[in-house]
Amino acid sequence: MINGELTIRRPLRWGMVGGGRTGQVGYKHRTGALRDGTYQLLAGAFDINAERGRDFGVSLGLVPERCYETYRDLIRAETERPDGVEIVSVATPNFTHYEITKALLDAGIHVICEKPLFFTSAECQEIEKLAEKKGLIVGVTYGFTGHPMVRQMANMVKKGELGEIRLVDMQYTHGFNAGDDVNASDAVKWRTNPLTAGPTFVLGDIGTHVYYLSEIVLPQLRIERLLCDRKAFIQSRSPLEDHATVLMHYHGGARGRIWVSSVNAGNMGSQRYRFIGSKASFEWSDSHPDQLIYEIQGEPTQILHHGMPYLEHESLAIDRMGALHTEGLGDSWANIYLWIAEAVDAKLRGDNEFLRGHHYPGIKAGAAGVRWLENCVRSADAGAAWVDFH
Numbered sequence: 001m002i003n004g005e006l007t008i009r010r011p012l013r014w015g016m017v018g019g020g021r022t023g024q025v026g027y028k029h030r031t032g033a034l035r036d037g038t039y040q041l042l043a044g045a046f047d048i049n050a051e052r053g054r055d056f057g058v059s060l061g062l063v064p065e066r067c068y069e070t071y072r073d074l075i076r077a078e079t080e081r082p083d084g085v086e087i088v089s090v091a092t093p094n095f096t097h098y099e100i101t102k103a104l105l106d107a108g109i110h111v112i113c114e115k116p117l118f119f120t121s122a123e124c125q126e127i128e129k130l131a132e133k134k135g136l137i138v139g140v141t142y143g144f145t146g147h148p149m150v151r152q153m154a155n156m157v158k159k160g161e162l163g164e165i166r167l168v169d170m171q172y173t174h175g176f177n178a179g180d181d182v183n184a185s186d187a188v189k190w191r192t193n194p195l196t197a198g199p200t201f202v203l204g205d206i207g208t209h210v211y212y213l214s215e216i217v218l219p220q221l222r223i224e225r226l227l228c229d230r231k232a233f234i235q236s237r238s239p240l241e242d243h244a245t246v247l248m249h250y251h252g253g254a255r256g257r258i259w260v261s262s263v264n265a266g267n268m269g270s271q272r273y274r275f276i277g278s279k280a281s282f283e284w285s286d287s288h289p290d291q292l293i294y295e296i297q298g299e300p301t302q303i304l305h306h307g308m309p310y311l312e313h314e315s316l317a318i319d320r321m322g323a324l325h326t327e328g329l330g331d332s333w334a335n336i337y338l339w340i341a342e343a344v345d346a347k348l349r350g351d352n353e354f355l356r357g358h359h360y361p362g363i364k365a366g367a368a369g370v371r372w373l374e375n376c377v378r379s380a381d382a383g384a385a386w387v388d389f390h
């Protein structure tokens, strides 16, 4: 169980780019990072509006001179300080991820970047090489995969409790974009423009989360080919999509489906997973992350509850609240941030053995998401055709 004891030698000197006062995801980063004493927020270029960004940084308790106008100013000034930040989170719109990550790595700073990581696999490969050359970590905030019950599923699958995996059915939908974008917020405007969002809207925005979670639970499944049907129900979002269905054939014969949508009117967000094997199935949803429905063919349905001693050691080890109390998204993010901090600390210590056995969402996970998106777009652009997975 995690109880806040420091698991690294000292707190990491941390900064943020983006995630300012009006940013949707910034607080999730801070609530994740600042939970266990592993990060100290010391600097930021929080906002595209420099004045608002400085004011916001000061309101978080930063000294004004470390609240910068741009990420370039941050890098310049922080690398000149003996106590400059050593890791920076990037919580900005998609089109900036690559250039900001590259600039940070060039300056010798570890990075935690939002998903979808970059626009292309070529960019991912270049950044992976750069990070390796510099000896730096790139973490990716797939924030739903720190839930103890996700670990529970992964470990039970590994032990063969579901039998041979046959079907994977996944969904991440909401209805917040069911209307048009005439009075849309900036966060919607950049998401629906290919120049700022990249080659996809909902596939990258929410589909990458689902895809990564399935990779955590079922690492043995590899996609052989897929078919993606995508559509913009609100025309102004075209050529991007606000709805998509992806069918996947895995090597070995298993079948999968991912449905993503932001026009599921009336729906406040449903992320649902059903993993079906030859003996049993799992059903898990992020709206009830503490519970896992486990159905063995021919037996009564079981609901496994987080923090209970019958769970796998790996699930209990990352539990924070104990079975009596609820765990939530903030706890999941705290786990993700903790794992990345432990990776950075090991890098700083030169402890490659620790790194080999340590799991956190890193550059390869970010790149896998981008590769999946590229395949989805290739299929959709070919008229929802089956394409071999590259």
Ligand code: NAD
Pocket: 017, 018, 019, 020, 021, 022, 023, 024, 025, 026, 045, 046, 047, 048, 049, 070, 071, 091, 092, 093, 094, 096, 114, 115, 116, 141, 142, 143, 186, 187, 205
């Ligand atoms: P947003 O539009 O709400 O916020 C973006 C923030 O970045 C704002 O504070 C803006 O002022 C700032 N910004 C923009 N350009 C900047 C620049 N060049 N320098 C400094 N600051 C800049 O967007 P959002 O919804 O917070 O999304 C940001 C990123 O996070 C996106 O990549 C998105 O896909 C991702 N995201 C991830 C999750 C998750 O669960 N991991 C959830 C939401 C968003």
